[in-house]
Amino acid sequence: MRLTRYFLPVLKETPAEAQIVSHRLMLRAGMIKQASAGIYSWLPLGYRVLRRIEEIVHQEQTRAGHIPMLMPTLQSADLWRESGRYDDYGEEMLRIKDRHGRDILYGPTNEELITDIFRAHVGSYRDLPLTLYHIQWKFRDEIRPRFGVMRGREFLMKDGYNFDVDKDAALHAYNRHLVSYLRTYERMGLQAIPMRADGGPIGGDYTHEFLVLAETGESEVFYDSAITDLRFGDRAVDFDSVAECQAVLEEFTSRYARTDETHDEGVFHAQVPEDRRRSARGIEVGQIFYFGTKYSDAMGATVVNPDGQRVPVHMGSHGIGVSRLLGAIIEASHDDKGIIWPEGVTPFHAGIVNLKQGDAAADAACEGLYAALRAKGLEPLYDDREERAGAKFATMDLIGLPWRITVGPRGLAKGVVELTSRRTGESEELSPEAAVDRLAQVYAAHP
């Protein structure tokens, strides 16, 4: 993309309404614009990151054998009356009357709707296991929306639902989701720690939240510091293998790690040596639940099991906060100058800065780099504006592309351009071809 043809409305001043760094940087980098309280438009740069995060979630869900579909944003109140949650849910649920006076609502989650689909179409254990998921906009009418997309009202979430013939099978689905989520977050450059949590309005005692440690996190968390050394990495896990998924669960959840809702000071002290006890703030980026037959009992979702008996299906639900992840990633990865995108989610793979727009050699070298990067399947952002070098660098630093190629007449006279890492600030002079090859290598690890 050429910047002169793009829409990247960066702000020079820090918006007064933003209290936390990710909100400030998303506004300043021209990623979002508030449409109304807690509701945002995703400007082109923000939309690119959102799509990239969605894509990683889709890829990892597919890898785990989960099946994508899409449920609507608006739901009939009748299903929520069946489950008993219509009255329970309180004011966070956005309740609407349509022109015929029928009660509908903007879905805050989808247990009822997916259970309705399941009971209409599935009747036998032979069709199980089954995990369906979607990535769809949700609404929770927060009384005080704040922190930008971190605590908005309209937000994008991946929510998935497993259906299994019994508790053991459902717990395997639970473990499979845990494994899949570990991999998902690491691909986004995040360490998200699974912590014992509370069921809340979804229900169930068997639940883990995934938390990214950050000073601005909304939750207080307590954990054994040894947990932060764990990495999932690029393991080839067989998602059908009960033993393999169980082993990963044990590795990542056997050490103490809890949110304040489930924290137990006595257990914490008994289990964790003093020098490894940590309390910190965390941002919740996902949660998994096994809640058994809570919804299938209430809504009559049954299957015939291998013994010929009709039994309620065992379920769980599993969410990833797609839009809030942008905030979480920025909270975890920025500096004074702006955002530092991890390679896995960056909106553009590299920036090209032309130090002397209009200089024939510099223009040609930039065009050459632009074409060569695209030929490798990479998408560069070429700053082809007539601007001072300082302004171009400041924009690139603010929007946080992990790599910058700087092109100027002086370097070109020596046959080199400059490749700079946003994270380390280190630069290296190399030929344009070598710079392209280097970036292709870097991104080969981030498909």
Next chain:
Amino acid sequence: MRLTRYFLPVLKETPAEAQIVSHRLMLRAGMIKQASAGIYSWLPLGYRVLRRIEEIVHQEQTRAGHIPMLMPTLQSADLWRESGRYDDYGEEMLRIKDRHGRDILYGPTNEELITDIFRAHVGSYRDLPLTLYHIQWKFRDEIRPRFGVMRGREFLMKDGYNFDVDKDAALHAYNRHLVSYLRTYERMGLQAIPMRADGGPIGGDYTHEFLVLAETGESEVFYDSAITDLRFGDRAVDFDSVAECQAVLEEFTSRYARTDETHDEGVFHAQVPEDRRRSARGIEVGQIFYFGTKYSDAMGATVVNPDGQRVPVHMGSHGIGVSRLLGAIIEASHDDKGIIWPEGVTPFHAGIVNLKQGDAAADAACEGLYAALRAKGLEPLYDDREERAGAKFATMDLIGLPWRITVGPRGLAKGVVELTSRRTGESEELSPEAAVDRLAQVYAAHP
């Protein structure tokens, strides 16, 4: 995808509530399920086609130089009061009060919101031309939703908005959209004819609707039959070229083609020889508008022009009915047995039917085909159920994959499988390798 691991709830019986063939087939093929009146869940097969259509729209919008972003589904009523449309819009607008009693609404379209973004960030002709678009769910509270996704209440639409310094530049944007839309629909296997139309609630006299001819269409249309011979094909149009886009517009709109709203019997008879006069039904799948300064005047969206004067920006808006396209494509492409997907939008590239599940040679050949197709970047649907051949064929015909590979012990003994075209019904025996190569060739034209 292996069918035993998929969720494809095909129906044997024709649902009574469905009045038109696309609605019946989408229900029978397990593509959608009604969630409430005019609101649908997209089951996995339907979701795949929806995504595919979205992807084509994105690719063609990008080709035309338009920039993707995303606006929220819910909007503040205040912006609509500024434009004067809040009171005008009537009962089709879903009006909502949030917990603080503020008026919000589920956006039926986005002229106000995009104009608000524009006026906040753009002030100079130097930032123009600019066309922003998004693909987002909309809601229109139809009094009698019907025809499945063709006339639903919650629907997915691409809507794009151009901003230009004057009328001439805005008309180029209009033409550019027309060119882009012709290409977009043809990639979906559709002939969508641009017809002179009425501005309706968006406003503007300069507007064309794109209509797909089909008996079940909601609009009556009148046209010169010569228009149906026009094809856009794979022309390399320079979207920046005013002359090239204008030439395409003239080629495709100079002959008589109008919806009943703008039809003029006298002009029809004067311009079109009797043997080429046609009246028919059409399904509207898109519309483009130039409406000048209607919204920029009302909302104060101005830019400084090259003469240093502050002038209202010239705008247009341009829509493609993404979710309704599934219905339109099926109306245009089906037979008694089911859907016939055009290659450009098919949910899976080919079906693999194993005639003797459990037979070692047949199973191995199917697995080999499955892997070989995936290695070519194609996604097959492998029917690996323990089912009669007849049931497998009936499912494949119903869901409409354009190509089927049939694998059985008898053919394998001769070293061949059968490749069958869903559209013609013609079959050919060839080696598994040749079948894979053939499909790779076919789909090379549908990136």
